[in-house]
Amino acid sequence: MREVAEHPKTSAEEVSELRRAGAPKHCGWCGRRLEQGGNVGRRRRYCGQSCRQRAYERRTALQRSGLPEDAVVLSDTEIATLQDRLFQLRCAAEDVVTAADDGASVTELRNLAGEIAQAAKDLEQLR
Numbered sequence: 001m002r003e004v005a006e007h008p009k010t011s012a013e014e015v016s017e018l019r020r021a022g023a024p025k026h027c028g029w030c031g032r033r034l035e036q037g038g039n040v041g042r043r044r045r046y047c048g049q050s051c052r053q054r055a056y057e058r059r060t061a062l063q064r065s066g067l068p069e070d071a072v073v074l075s076d077t078e079i080a081t082l083q084d085r086l087f088q089l090r091c092a093a094e095d096v097v098t099a100a101d102d103g104a105s106v107t108e109l110r111n112l113a114g115e116i117a118q119a120a121k122d123l124e125q126l127r
Contacts, residue, residue: 029055082123089119 025034025043029051034044046052062069074082096112104112 027051085119085123089116089123092116092119 025036026032027034027047028045030047032047034047037044046055062071067073092112092115096109096116099108099112
C-alpha cells in the first residue's frame with residue numbers, strides 16, 4: 001500500500017473546505033446563526049437589515065474617527081472604575097505579601113487570597 005504525501009493546506013483552502021462542509025455561519029453584527037441559503041449568489045453576512053445597518057454605522061464611525069478597528073473606547077467614568085478596581089487588586093496583593101512577611105496563619109492567607117480572587121473577578125467585568 002502506497003501512501004501519498006498530502007501537502008499542508010493553506011488558510012484559504014481550510015476556509016473554503018469549512019464552507020463546503022456546511023459549517024454554521026453567524027451574523028457579523030449580533031452573532032446569531034444564519035439560515036443556510038441557496039448555492040447562488042453571495043453568502044449572507046448579516047441576519048437582517050438592522051444588523052447590516054449597525055455594522056455600516058460602526059464602520060463609517062471608525063473611519064471618521066481614525067481609530068483602529070479593534071480599538072476599545074471607554075468613558076471617563078469607566079476608566080475611573082477600571083483604575084479603582086486595579087488599585088483594589090494591587091492593595092489586596094500587597095496585603096498578602098505583608099501578612100506572609102508577618103507570619104500569618106494559613107487560614108488568614110487563604111482569606112486574603114480569596115479577596116484577591118474576588119478583586120480580579122470584579123476587574124474582569126469592564127462594563
